């Protein structure tokens with residue numbers, strides 16, 4: 001309406017809200033664990049059922065940390081509870097294309113190979129010299145994970161000082 005009269009009343013926020021109402025107390029800080037980034041990793045140390053246990057998977061983490069890489073896995077290793085599902089590489093997992101893929105105790109079934117065969121270089125560590133993965137590997141180390149990985153860690157440390 002044209003004859004409507006209005007009045008502006010300026011309220012002060014301080015009259016209604018106390019300073020204490022804005023106080024925040026930081027009780028504890030939690031830093032979220034960094035996300036697994038398989039897609040962006042230049043080096044992947046990947047473990048299969050042949051790694052044998054969650055404890056032995058820690059060896060893979062040690063090597064990956066040393067090389068600045070990430071840890072991947074086969075479905076068999078994930079199903080056995082050795083590591084997280086987010087690390088699964090293959091047909092029903094992540095497809096990766098790192099500069100270096102170290103396949104540890106992995107037989108090389110097509111569903112796994114589909115997700116990593118584009119890697120620039122593949123090293124296979126397996127007790128079975130006839131494991132199918134060896135046919136696509138650039139280098140093959142025939143031996144047990146429990147023995148080979150600690151040696152790789154040791155010699156890498158010795159030679160990268």
Ligand SMILES: Cc1cc2nc3c(=O)[nH]c(=O)nc-3n(C[C@H](O)[C@H](O)[C@H](O)COP(=O)(O)OP(=O)(O)OC[C@H]3O[C@@H](n4cnc5c(N)ncnc54)[C@H](O)[C@@H]3O)c2cc1C
Nearest residue numbers: 048049050074075076090091092093105107112127144145
């Ligand atoms: C529909 C479908 C989808 C699938 N999707 C995927 C997928 O996305 N990703 C995937 O990985 N699989 C997938 N699979 C499963 C796949 O078929 C294989 O079963 C799986 O990849 C095998 O995993 P592995 O190589 O770790 O185990 P295995 O085939 O059991 O191989 C273990 C290897 O470890 C070696 N070994 C044993 N002990 C030692 C030791 N002490 N040191 C060194 N080597 C040792 C053995 O010689 C062997 O070569 C899928 C299957 C199906 C049917």
